[in-house]
Amino acid sequence: MLDYEREAEGYDASRGGEPRAAAAAEAVLGLVPQGARRLLDVACGTGIVTRRIAALRPALRVTGADLTPEMARRAAGRLPGAVVLADSRRLPFADGRFDAVSTVWLLHLADHADDVRCIVHECARVLRPGGVYVTTVDKAAAHDVGSDIDAVLSSRPPRQARDAAADVEAYAAECGLAPAGRARFPGHGQGRNPRRTMSDLRRGWFVKLPPGHPRADDYAARLAALPDPDRPRRDPVFTLRAFTRNPGG
Numbered sequence: 001m002l003d004y005e006r007e008a009e010g011y012d013a014s015r016g017g018e019p020r021a022a023a024a025a026e027a028v029l030g031l032v033p034q035g036a037r038r039l040l041d042v043a044c045g046t047g048i049v050t051r052r053i054a055a056l057r058p059a060l061r062v063t064g065a066d067l068t069p070e071m072a073r074r075a076a077g078r079l080p081g082a083v084v085l086a087d088s089r090r091l092p093f094a095d096g097r098f099d100a101v102s103t104v105w106l107l108h109l110a111d112h113a114d115d116v117r118c119i120v121h122e123c124a125r126v127l128r129p130g131g132v133y134v135t136t137v138d139k140a141a142a143h144d145v146g147s148d149i150d151a152v153l154s155s156r157p158p159r160q161a162r163d164a165a166a167d168v169e170a171y172a173a174e175c176g177l178a179p180a181g182r183a184r185f186p187g188h189g190q191g192r193n194p195r196r197t198m199s200d201l202r203r204g205w206f207v208k209l210p211p212g213h214p215r216a217d218d219y220a221a222r223l224a225a226l227p228d229p230d231r232p233r234r235d236p237v238f239t240l241r242a243f244t245r246n247p248g249g
Contacts, residue, residue, distance in 0.1 A: 018048070019188035024238070025052030027185035028102050031134045031242040036060060036099035042088045042123060043067070043106040047075025053102075054079060063098075065091065089118040096128040105238075107163035108139040116162050117171045124175035130247040133177055137165040137241050142187065147233035149192050152222045153201075156215075157208040165241060177243035184237050191232035194223045 028049075032039065037060065044050040044064030054062040064079055065086040066072040076083040086092050088106060101123040110116045123133050140161050144150045169179060198220045202211055209216040 020186075020190065021048040021052050023185040023188060024049045024104055025056055027183045027238075027240055028053060028104065028134050029056055030183050031181050031240060032057075032060075032100045032102075032132055036132070038098045039063070039100040039102065040065060040091075040093070040098045040123075040126060042086075042091070042101060042103045042119070043109075044075050044083065045071050045105075047078040047083065049104055050075060050083075051078040054082075060100075089115060089122060091122045091126055093126045095125055096131075097126050098131060099128055100132045100134065101127050102133075103135040104240075105136050105139060107135060107137070107168060108161065110162045113162060113167065116167065117174070120168065120171040120177075121175045124172070124177050124245060127177075127245045129245055131245050132180060133172070133243045133245070134240055135163075135168065135243075137163050137168050137239050139163055139238065142236040142238050143190075143192065145191070145234040145236060147192070148226050149194060149197050149223065149233055152226065153197075153219060156219060159208055165239070168241060169243075172243045176246040178246065179241070180244040181242040183240045183242075185240070187236040187238055189232075189235070191235045193228075193230050193232045194226040195229040198223045 039053065039060050039062050041050040041053065041062060041064045044066050047064050050062060050064040054060065062079065062082060064072075064075045064083040065088070066075060066083070067085070067087050069085060072083055072085045084092065088103070103119065103123060107116050107119060110119065120133075127133055138161065140158065172178075201216055201220055201223070
């Protein structure tokens with residue numbers, strides 16, 4: 001997993017910046033009822049999406065939470081007094097505190113399925129009956145846009161997706177959350193190019209191959225032969241799922 005303490009400084013610029021954040025925030029709010037008054041953004045990172053959510057819905061009291069101190073510090077600069085340092089598996093909030101909870105680009109980072117289940121259950125715990133939980137799912141699959149890069153990597157041994165929609169729905173059902181909608185939004189500025197993909201591959205990203213593995217070198221060589229090594233291919237399109245907590249729960 002990435003060292004997010006070290007990644008914090010360049011995180012936004014390397015991941016689509018404000019255009020991507022705006023698209024994510026608008027899509028999240030499209031699944032949050034207008035009557036919601038308190039929203040918790042879990043694993044808010046630098047707060048770039050969280051701030052957008054707050055700005056787009058002024059009547060909504062938005063709180064951010066993140067485990068990484070440097071990420072939380074940057075988020076607090078964007079939302080003073082509204083960010084806490086917290087583990088998504090043990091949220092420091094009372095049961096039923098929020099009308100809405102969001103996890104944007106979090107579940108796919110979990111090391112184990114039990115971690116994903118724990119995160120979903122915690123989000124359900126702090127959600128009031130009738131509240132809405134919104135989360136991204138199938139993040140890795142979104143990056144397969146049918147490009148020449150994807151053709152080269154099609155036979156790679158992929159990492160197991162921890163945020164598979166069917167699994168997330170099953171974990172949600174365990175804690176009384178029922179499907180309540182879905183949305184999609186573009187990952188502006190996140191289209192892969194061959195050169196950056198080679199670098200990611202050699203670091204062991206999105207594959208089971210460890211850095212330096214002969215097969216990783218073979219994929220890298222094939223990526224190096226592609227035309228326009230610095231031209232981004234098509235942007236991914238991410239998926240959000242929404243779940244409502246049973247009013248009787």
